[in-house]
Amino acid sequence: MTASTDFAGQVVPDSAAISRRFRRQDRLFFLLTLGSATLVVALLLAILVVLAIEAWPTFSTFGLSFLWGTTWSAPRDIYGALPAVLGTLISSFIAMLIAVPLSVGIAVFLTELCPARLRRPLGTAIELLAGVPSIIYGIVGLFVLVPLMQSTILPVLMATVGQLPLIGRLFQAPAPGIGLLTASFVLSVMILPFITAITRDVFNTVPVMLRESAYGMGMTTWEVVRHIIIPYTRLGMVGSIMLGLGRALGETMAVTFVVGSVTRLQTSIISPSTTISAQIANSFGDADGLQLSSLIALGLILFVLSFCVLALAKWLIGRTDSF
Amino acid sequence: MSFMKSILAGTAAIALVSLSGTAFAADVAGAGSSFIAPVLSKWAEGYKAATGNAINYQSVGSGAGIKALLSKTVTFGASDKPMSDADLEKNGVAQFPMISGGIVVTYNIDGVKPGELVFDGKTLADIFLGNITKWNDKEIAALNPGVKLPDQAISVVYRADGSGTTFNFTNYLSKVSADWKSKVGSDTTVDWPVGFGAKGSEGVSTTVNQTAGSISYVEYSYVVANHIGYSKMKNAAGKVVEPTLASFAAAAANADWAHAKNFNEIITDQPGDATWPIAASTWVLMYKKPADAAANADALKFFDWAYTKGQKDATDLNYVAIPDNVAKIVMNAWKSDFGM
Numbered sequence: 330m331t332a333s334t335d336f337a338g339q340v341v342p343d344s345a346a347i348s349r350r351f352r353r354q355d356r357l358f359f360l361l362t363l364g365s366a367t368l369v370v371a372l373l374l375a376i377l378v379v380l381a382i383e384a385w386p387t388f389s390t391f392g393l394s395f396l397w398g399t400t401w402s403a404p405r406d407i408y409g410a411l412p413a414v415l416g417t418l419i420s421s422f423i424a425m426l427i428a429v430p431l432s433v434g435i436a437v438f439l440t441e442l443c444p445a446r447l448r449r450p451l452g453t454a455i456e457l458l459a460g461v462p463s464i465i466y467g468i469v470g471l472f473v474l475v476p477l478m479q480s481t482i483l484p485v486l487m488a489t490v491g492q493l494p495l496i497g498r499l500f501q502a503p504a505p506g507i508g509l510l511t512a513s514f515v516l517s518v519m520i521l522p523f524i525t526a527i528t529r530d531v532f533n534t535v536p537v538m539l540r541e542s543a544y545g546m547g548m549t550t551w552e553v554v555r556h557i558i559i560p561y562t563r564l565g566m567v568g569s570i571m572l573g574l575g576r577a578l579g580e581t582m583a584v585t586f587v588v589g590s591v592t593r594l595q596t597s598i599i600s601p602s603t604t605i606s607a608q609i610a611n612s613f614g615d616a617d618g619l620q621l622s623s624l625i626a627l628g629l630i631l632f633v634l635s636f637c638v639l640a641l642a643k644w645l646i647g648r649t650d651s652f
Numbered sequence: 653m654s655f656m657k658s659i660l661a662g663t664a665a666i667a668l669v670s671l672s673g674t675a676f677a678a679d680v681a682g683a684g685s686s687f688i689a690p691v692l693s694k695w696a697e698g699y700k701a702a703t704g705n706a707i708n709y710q711s712v713g714s715g716a717g718i719k720a721l722l723s724k725t726v727t728f729g730a731s732d733k734p735m736s737d738a739d740l741e742k743n744g745v746a747q748f749p750m751i752s753g754g755i756v757v758t759y760n761i762d763g764v765k766p767g768e769l770v771f772d773g774k775t776l777a778d779i780f781l782g783n784i785t786k787w788n789d790k791e792i793a794a795l796n797p798g799v800k801l802p803d804q805a806i807s808v809v810y811r812a813d814g815s816g817t818t819f820n821f822t823n824y825l826s827k828v829s830a831d832w833k834s835k836v837g838s839d840t841t842v843d844w845p846v847g848f849g850a851k852g853s854e855g856v857s858t859t860v861n862q863t864a865g866s867i868s869y870v871e872y873s874y875v876v877a878n879h880i881g882y883s884k885m886k887n888a889a890g891k892v893v894e895p896t897l898a899s900f901a902a903a904a905a906n907a908d909w910a911h912a913k914n915f916n917e918i919i920t921d922q923p924g925d926a927t928w929p930i931a932a933s934t935w936v937l938m939y940k941k942p943a944d945a946a947a948n949a950d951a952l953k954f955f956d957w958a959y960t961k962g963q964k965d966a967t968d969l970n971y972v973a974i975p976d977n978v979a980k981i982v983m984n985a986w987k988s989d990f991g992m
Contacts, residue, residue, distance in 0.1 A: 404822075404837025471855065476862050505807050505863050507848055590812030590849030601848030607812075611851070614713030615814030615840040 377632065384626035386619060395626060401592035401608070403616075408623035410605075410630055412594045417604040417631065420509050420584065421577040424516035429570055431517075432524035437554050439525075440532040452529065459522035467586030470515040471507075475587060478514075479506030483599055486510075502597035509595070509602040512588040516580055520573035527572065531565030532558055571642050578635050581606040605631045680951045683710040684717020684730035687816050687871065688751050688934040692730070694965045695958045702961075707954050714816055714840065721745070721937055727947040729937045732816020733840060734916045746989035747935045748915050748982040750955065752972040754872040754900035755821055755930040757883040760860050761787055762802045764881065767894070770795050772886035773828025773921065773929065779867060780808055781831060782846035787865060795886070802865075808847025809859050809868035814840040817853070820932035821869045824920035869930070872900070873970040887929040888921050895928055900972045903931035909978045915985075931972075940989055952992050956983065 387395055387408065398409015439451060483504040491500035535558050543553045559566070589601020590611055603611075605627045616624055682692075689711035696707035712720070714731035721729030722743060735747055757771055764787075771779075775791050778784045784791055788801040811818045822838035836842050850859040853870050857878045860866045872895055875882045886892050893899045906924035907917050919931045936955060942948045959982070963973040974982070986992040 400843060402837070402843035403839040403841050405843070471858060475859075479862065503805060503807070505848060505859075505866075507850070507859065585812070585851050586855065590851070591847075592843060611813040611849070612841050613814075615715035617715055617719070 377629075380625055380629040380632060384622055384629045386622040387626040390619060395623070396630070399594045401623075403612075403620050406619050408620065408626075410623075410627055412592055413603050413605045413608045413627055414630060414634070415594070416509060416588065416602040417578060417606070417634070419598060420513045420516055420588070420602075420604055421574060423510065423513035423598070424520060424577045425570070425574055427514070427517035428521045428524055428573060432521055432528055432569075432573075433566070435521075435525045436528035436532050437558075439529050441550055441554065441558075452526075455522045455525050458518075459526060463519065463580060463582045464586075466515050466519050467583035470511065470583060470587040474511060474514060475506040477506075478508075478511050479504065483510075486599065498596060499598045502595070502600040504599050505589070505601065507587055507589040507601050508599050509588060510599045512584045512602075512604070513598075515583050515587055516577045519580060519583060520576050523576060524569045524573040527569030528562075528566055531562040531569070534565070535561050567642060571639060574638060574642075575635060578631065578638065579606055581610045585610050605634075679706045679708045680728070680947055680954060681708045681710075681726045682717075682728040682730060682936075682951070683712050683720040683726045684937075685714045685732045685816060685934045686711040687732050687753065687932070688730050691751055691962070691966050691969050691971050694969060695954070695962045698962070698965060699954055699957050702957070703953075705950060705954070707951075713814065715814065718937065721939070724939075724943060727938065727942070727944070727951045730934055731937060732932065732934050733819045734914070734918070734935050735937060737914055737916065740914055744940050745937050746914070746940050746985075747937045748955075748985065749909070749917075749933045749974055749978070750936045750958070751966060752900060752904040752919060752931055752933045752974065753970070754895055754897075754903075754928050754972070755817055755824075755869050755932055756872050756875045756895045757867065757869050757885070757930075758857070758860050758875055759867045759881045759883060760863060761865060761881070762804060763800060764802075766879070766881040767884065768796075768799055769881075769883040770886060770892050771883050773824065777825045777829030777832045779806060780810075780825060780844070780846070781829075781835065782808075804865040807863050807866040808844070809856055809863065809866050810844050810847055810849050811841075811853070811856055811869075812849025812851050815853075816840065816932060816934065817869065817871055818842065820918065820920055821930060823918050824930045827921040871932075872897075876970055885929050887925075887927050888923055889925050889927070891925045893926060893928055897967060897970065897972055899926055899928035900931050901975070902926040903928050904933070904972050904978070905975045910981055915982070933974075938990070948990060949992065952986060952990060959983070 391398060391408065395408065395410055396414075397411050398407070399411050400407045400409050401412070402408075435455070439448060443451060483506065486500050487504065491497050539557055539561065540553060543557045548556070584604055585607040588603055588607050590603050590607060591601040592603055592608070595602050609624050609627055612620065613624055689709065692707075692709050696709060700706050709730075710717075710720075710726075714733055717726075717729035718731055718735070720726045722745075730750065731747075735743075735745065739745075740747065757776065759769065761769075769792075771792075772795060775784065775795060778791060785806055787804045787806055793799075793801055819838060819840045822832075822836065822842050825836070826833040826838045836845060850856045850868075853874045856868050856870050857874050857880055860868050860880055861878070874880075875895070882895055884892050884894055902924050903919050903922045906922045906927050907919040909915060909917055915935065917933075919933055921929050922931070938948060938951065959974060959979040966973040
């Protein structure tokens with residue numbers, strides 16, 4: 330806006346008519362973009378309102394105890410959200426734990442270390458990964474990853490990490506291969522290309538002068554990344570991570586295939602479990618009455634959860650000014 | 653975000669259904685159960701060839717089919733779970749059974765061949781309740797003398813998504829086990845005490861294949877298609893029966909349809925020496941006084957054709973057609989229900 334007003338301001342002395350036309354165009358453009366922006370907010374509010382109305386029977390029946398209820402039984406009409414909410418949070422957290430360092434590593438390689446000839450094919454490969462439909466991840470997860478988890482990865486984890494004090498309990502369970510950890514692995518692969526692609530792009534925005542000066546002063550690549558690139562692109566990086574987290578929280582199809590859909594509360598992260606989106610996808614078609622309302626209440630929780638995560642992230646960015 | 657996806661999918665499905673209802677006035681539109689979908693499309697094909705009239709069916713799931721009917725976007729809905737008398741009354745809807753089929757217990761146990769094991773209702777309920785946790789448990793061994801059962805943990809696998817298969821299977825367990833009835837109950841999804849879920853019948857078959865020591869339940873056609881382990885069952889008469897189209901048909905024939913109000917008869921645990929105990933049906937639901945009476949009449953003509961000419965299609969696809977005597981009772985009921 331400021332730029333165009335400046336521009337309009339500059340041409341005022343030449344001709345009043347042109348200036349009026351420019352202002353009209355600006356006005357029109359302003360209204361158009363305002364309309365688009367308002368539409369997003371209006372849609373968001375409309376969704377929130379519809380969710381709240383449809384979820385009301387659940388909250389009026391169970392009260393807030395819906396949030397920490399651990400039973401989900403259609404025949405008895407008792408519904409509780411805790412297992413699904415925990416499953417969503419934990420699987421997204423593990424997926425981020427794996428995907429973020431990997432993505433940043435890939436982005437650093439692509440922008441700083443990669444030979445020019447390899448840069449394009451590697452970049453394209455990562456973008457292609459982002460274009461794979463989520464059902465494909467689900468099918469590959471079920472047919473390839475699940476047997477691998479069952480035969481190799483989980484037994485090794487149980488024999489090693491599972492023997493440690495405290496966190497060992499998280500890795501002890503009968504392990505059919507299907508489970509929360511498997512879902513987290515699939516999720517991490519799914520969000521990896523998003524975080525990588527954006528992180529790479531923001532790394533590329535670091536001015537050559539800054540970068541070259543740092544190298545010129547004798548910094549190692551690691552030091553340049555650590556002290557120049559990451560601080561410079563902090564906001565963009567957090568943005569890319571948030572985008573990945575958003576996808577992880579809401580991902581449905583791939584997770585539904587491999588998470589195991591167990592609506593009981595589990596003590597181990599390798600056990601079959603469920604997530605909010607998997608629960609909704611599984612039961613929505615056949616649900617009616619209170620169950621339908623409870624599924625919508627789960628949707629509302631996911632909505633609020635995503636919002637809180639975003640808000641928390643923004644707040645964190647604001648708080649940590651320097652790395 | 654995922655919720656929006658589901659909503660979108662739902663709206664898209666309903667929009668599709670309503671589109672087919674309005675844009676092509678000549679077509680009869682229906683929606684619902686995925687169980688009946690293959691045979692219904694086969695019938696529709698034959699019916700179109702014979703009469704030139706088209707039937708448009710959307711396989712969106714039983715619950716969604718009923719929702720589509722009640723919002724009057726389709727002429728008929730199809731559901732694997734009958735509507736209760738009260739709901740039928742309230743909505744002015746009538747229902748009748750259209751097809752039956754069998755649900756088979758499937759397993760993957762080291763050293764045990766397909767068709768080798770026998771279960772009875774009580775043992776099955778105990779396995780799915782988590783009371784029996786090993787394959788060499790004496791309760792299973794007592795039913796299977798001569799079969800070498802391994803000392804292997806049982807992994808229970810169930811349908812994660814809402815499904816008529818689950819409804820009928822849990823209905824059977826509720827009938828044979830008071831414990832199951834009070835602790836778990838019966839519905840299209842239940843709160844399973846043990847095990848884990850897989851998505852869709854394909855997901856269940858795959859998971860059973862991949863998981864050593866697993867047990868689950870699927871529609872018969874998936875056992876035939878995937879060559880996975882299946883069990884024999886001891887039925888209500890105490891006889892051991894094989895899962896075959898004949899034993900499923902015996903279940904449908906021995907069910908007391910004539911006296912069942914609103915055809916609300918779930919054909920699990922039925923009497924008869926040859927009866928397979930876990931059989932299932934799909935019902936068609938229609939308004940008694942619809943806005944578009946012509947569409948209702950067209951739909952009934954199609955169902956009439958399916959009852960009388962569609963048996964072979966059903967058998968080819970591993971379903972059991974509704975027995976002739978039951979079809980007669982149904983078509984008689986149409987007179988009072990729909991004035992046909």
